[in-house]
Amino acid sequence: MTASVVIAYHRGLPGLETQLDALARQDYPGEFEVIVSDNEGSEVLRRFVDSHPARHRLGLRWVDSSGVAGTSHARNVGTRSAVHDFIVYCDQDDAVHPGWLSAMVAAGADYDLVGGPLEAESLNDPVVAAWRPLTDPAEAVVLARFLPITFGCNLGVRRAVFDAVDGWDETYPTAGSDVEFCWRVQTAGYTFGHVPEAMVAYRYRTGLRESFDQVVDYAVAEARVAKQYGAPGRQWWWLPIHAAVVVGLCPVWPWAWSRRQRGKWVWLTGNLIGRLRGSVRYRVVYL
Known part of the structure; x- marks a missing residue:
């Protein structure tokens, strides 16, 4: 199978260079191209x-997606x-592992529809890598107890399949777009496969x-998708548990003064605030 790799781009230099270097190191023996879909118009x-220098090896092309x-939108234009x-x-600021494309094409x-896990150790400071938990690479992520x-x-x-479901929903410009796309594909009757070998080094935000x-944007958008698809979500009793963890990790306590603990607290707190905000905005229980 041949493949087209699409990267949605916006103000991504010089980080894009890391991803292109990673794509140039792929062990995939077949034909592929890399399309940089420029949402900035740069x-x-x-x-x-x-x-x-690797444009011939990568079949590298630029396309303009700055209209919206x-x-x-950038992914739709690129596709x-x-x-x-x-x-x-893949994204402009990450780095796919050498066997990524081979594993994705095989699956x-x-x-x-296929996807693989993320790892945080390669591109992040160890302190920052501890802020945000990632799931077991062997298991697919399931949100809202749905799909x-x-x-x-x-x-x-x-x-x-992309054409049959009309591509990415541009009313989700960023956050939640991947959740919505995955659920729309599956509810249309298409199959999903998790590929543990298709690993991506994921870059965290450092501030x-x-x-x-x-994380607030993520949680608000997830509430919207949950409402759209009637996903059951978590039960109401998760709220006091989540709130108790936030209080227990609050930086006012001596055991939470380190930057590692402050980062964990910010992520947990932002997730809670986003879930509450999304629940109110979309009139859905997403706790």
Whole structure:
């Protein structure tokens, strides 16, 4: 199977270089291309892509997706310009492992939608890597006690399936778009496969404030998707448990003064606030 790799781009230099280097080290023996879908409309990026030393090895191309802001639009434009029938997505600031594309393409022969795990150790300071928990690489992530998902930075889909479900929902410009896409594909009757070998090194945000804003956005968007698909979510009694953990890790206590503990607290607190905010905004219990 041949493959097209789509990267949604916005103000991603010089970090994009790390991802392109990782793609150039893939052990995949087949034909593939890499499409950088430019949601910024950057001439600097276009010149960077046109002159990149690995452009022939990667089949590297630039496409303009600056007409509508958002990752979903960039992925749609990139996908619709692809020449191959299997589409895989990764992000501009991460780094796919060497066997990533081989594993994704192999799984794409058996499933309509595939995805793999993330790891935080390769690209992050150990303190920052401890802020946000990741699931067991052997298991798919299941949100709201509904259906499994994979992240937009590590997702593969057959082009025919992408077309059948009308691509990424651009009313979800960033947060929640991958959850919505995965659930829409599966509820349309297509199959999902988790691929533990398709590992991606995931880069965390390093500021406490930006980490807080990110997790709040995630939780609010997840509440919207849960409402849209009628996902059962967690029971109401999770709220006091979550709140108790937030209080127990609060940086006012001496055992939570370290930057490692403050980061964990920010992530847990932001998740709780986002769930409450999303529950109110979308009139759904998403706790």
